[in-house]
Amino acid sequence: MDADVGFESALSGARAAISGARDAWDRSAGHAFEPVRHQPGRPEAGLLPFPRAFDDARRSSRGHAPGLRLVPAALSRVTRRCTMMTRSVGTAYLGLLVLASGCDGWNTPSGPPASIDAELRQSLGGWSVVPIGATPVQAAALVDLGQALMFDKVLSGNRDIACATCHNPVTHAADGLALSVGTGGSGLGPSRTLGPGRQFVPRNAPTLLNAGLGAFYLFLDGRVSGFRSGPFQTPAGVVLPSGLPTLLAAQAMFPVTNREEMRGAPGDRDRFGNPNELAELGDSDFVSVWQAVMRRLLAIPEYVSKFNAAFPQTPTSQLGFQHAATAIAAFETQALTKTDSPFDRYLQHDDAALTAEQKRGALLFFGDKARCASCHGGPLLGGGDFANAGVPQLGPGTGRDAPLDLGRGELFNQSGYRFAFRATPLRNVELTAPYMHDGAFPTLEAVLHHYNDVPRALREYDASQLPPALQPMYHGDEATISAVLANVDGRLSRPLGLSDVEIRELVAFLQSLTDPSARDLSSLVPARVPSGLPVQE
Template identity: 35%
Template sequence: MRLLLTIAFVFNTFALSPLDEALSKLIKKHNLTSLPESQLQNQNEVILGSRLFAEVRLSGNKDITCMHCHHPMLGTGDNIPFSIGTGGAGLGKSRVQDGKGHIIKRHAPALINLGYDEITDMFWDGRVHVDWNKGEFKTPSVELNNKPELNKKIRNALAAQVIFPLLSVEEMLGKDNEIASKKGDLAKWDALVKRLLNGSKSAMYQNLFKRAYPKDFEANKIDISHVANALAAFITRNFNLVDTPYDEYLNGNQGALNESEKRGLKVFLDKGACINCHSGQHLTDWDYKSIGLPQIGPISSDATLNDKGRFEVTGNKADQYNFRTPPLRNIHLSAPYMHNGVYETLEEVVDHYNHTRPAIKNYIVTEVTQGHYEEKIVKDENFVNNKLRYQLISDDDIRRPLQLTEDEKADLVQFLKTGLASRRLQRLKEASKLLK
């Protein structure tokens, strides 16, 4: 009798529920596997990168850091629709233009899980592309592209990406300073490196660079590639967050997701058609898509109000209004959403995909969005632009109403919010509450 009970217990323990059975088939159909941790980084590079990430001396006017737009406590973003660059004041939702802060053209993308060599494109429009397996290196800097003795030292796409905000007048470079006055990209980068090694913090930075790159330091060969690689090492090491219930579930832990999250995952993989673009280990195809979004921006900025995304890199008309499909782990941390931050919640994002046709017409700039900026934020009302935004939607499943029920939408949002949330981050959040 005891033997029969034991056998029954074991059978019931390992038997899949109908929902788990359905998910198992969908997971196999889409060939989904968990995302492994990124490769280990040189600890001395990580330490140097951590200093550089919070270093105002990398900005022309010494008034902004990488962390201002990519704060670790804000999901590695800034939680506002458009970042406020050099000249602004404050952090995160408290950041303001302060009379002279520049409004950046796009929403600051999260830096979570970007340190993988298979990720070859960076920025919403993919203007940085590095694939050393194919010998490809393309960036907005013609000087850097044409200097292989320098660019070949830049480790991957993430490392190439991190040095371009340093050249942006609106983001970090500014105007009327000794860095901005230099002619050419390489000269500006060289001046920033010299500022680190010879400025008021020279002793600290000389020591950090020496520990991270001893041979190059002794040979007096420290350059922007070392800054790039150190920042990338820090981002890779500290923002690698793959310990999610979803990943545990893929690895065989049937109890990792609760019932609502499982139902949400089923919607994600089936009726919701999210998997069409958010596929693979990273939950993105790394492609560029148009999804019929309303476009907003400062009333004075035609470039932002008619942001054509990938087209601005390729010149291909089919790429108009296409933006990179973002990865989704820890997506709950990086509100507001989309390349322009038009949606404040994941519920709004799901509503958009559920019925895209009225999205542009019905969108209204909220007081929350306007409250971050001194300049008036408006929606692009140009009929031709908006018609094209809808016509160029990349996927028929996006153009066609999904007809998700309220319960299905709620479960999908639950999966996105908690099923894809790092357990380590959750523990850190709980610990921080106890300290208050």
């Protein structure tokens, strides 16, 4: 095939794919998203791997133009089909590279925008930033059960920590700590402290605000992934129970299995001095852990009544922890979805919803200078990409690489994923400090100063901004810094050149992502839970 003909054919196909997928998205009210980028030769979430040439070309193009970092599922499905069809035609990769690199000039109006609003709305369209549709209403009985489970410490091995301990409404569905304090700790929020002989949870507790909106990946390393309603890829593999209705429900299956977070260590005794039976189970025996938690719950008559009300078609004898996880996810979705920010009103064509400073910050965010949207695009402003952002390494680390934390690189033994973490959605981000996978930065300003010159900022990181207990756990040796920088994302390998004024404008825009109703969530804390254990201690 002649190269020019092949290129034009692929380009035409890419244009048609975008047009058709955008039409499909316009007719859709869903929130399912999936990633375009995959490591060559390694399927993720049951999707086909992209050819190495295409993947390498997309990676090399990062930072130069808006890529399809997070796109509607319909568009991604079309893209995957195009990839399969052109797998044997090398020149056609160039056409798909145009699609992936954001060279979609056929959708860009000619001539300069008439106003800052016209320019901003043009940028938003290029990043698939559209209004978020209405969230499905959850059944009242399901939400009631989920609220009780969310705050009940009976789910933890030592009966001393609940899901809401690290995802507390009082601290905006997070805990306000750089690294979380799991079982054995005491206190709540930023004042929570480690218990004797315990270690910090290796990562920051991400907020659950808007977690039910349908991101393709959950957890900071993306180890739970899939479309909103399945199929799901999780650490449990084939033993994950069927019947989980959403990815958030699948995610809720796993905190109870984690030793540092909720399950406890072998030999632990619970708050009453009784043996912790959950801690004696094997680390890979997910099914036994889930069954043990359900035995606890169904030994409490009030929980039996709540489960029967929430799942009237399921006999008590057939209830499993997947039903508990479904209820927890329903509560999180109903109570913690917060999408009425000034930015959301702007997306609904209220030009006065944003200040001039916030609009300038948005132009930086979605523009070529700051390039924030290359990781934080789409309606959720993130959640569908992974990047090594050159974040300082601190904490106990994870897995075989401890005390370092390789993030997604621990799941996929490929150099491209070393130190890469999920680019989390940014809605309500103003409320959820500290930031990054290990809470290394206490403010949004600190994050942006880091992004402005990542190599320099990493080498000059000041560990004194960390809580005293974490300062000795900062890994600032030259070998670690060099290892992180060797794989830093290409979009961040060079200084951005942002001025102090531009950083303030970016912060102002990020503050426009806050839903006022998310500022005070204390009404979500129940007065009591069925186990009778204390709720807020």
